[in-house]
Amino acid sequence: MAAGTYQNWRDVADLAMDAIAKDPDAWGDAGAGKNCRSRLIYLYNRRTGQLVRTQIVIQLSAHQSGKSNRIITAYPRGHQC
Structure with missing residues (x-):
């Protein structure tokens, strides 16, 4: 996914998780x-x-005590949640 950006995959993963945390396009169970x-x-x-x-990019988080704050994984996908 980072090919052609002159960034490594960890930078792209951080960018994606930050964008999702601040303003997700979709959110669901x-x-x-x-x-x-x-x-x-x-x-x-x-x-x-x-x-x-x-x-x-989707991000899966654990749901704990009314909060969803423990990130389990994030990965590219062809459609939103």
């Missing part, structure tokens, strides 16, 4: 005590500033 949040992110080439691609 993922079952088994988990919540699903997703967002469309825009990946730019750090050297040229050109848009490389857009990608929907």
Whole structure:
């Protein structure tokens, strides 16, 4: 997913999780005590500033005591939660 951006995959993962935490496009129940949040992110080439691609990323979090704050995983997917 980071190909062509001149960023490593950890930077792109951090970018995606930060964007999802601040303003998810979709949010729903993922079952088994988990919540699903997703967002469309825009990946730019750090050297040229050109848009490389857009990608929907989902994040699964554990639901605990009315809060959903423990991130389990985040990964690219073709559709929103």
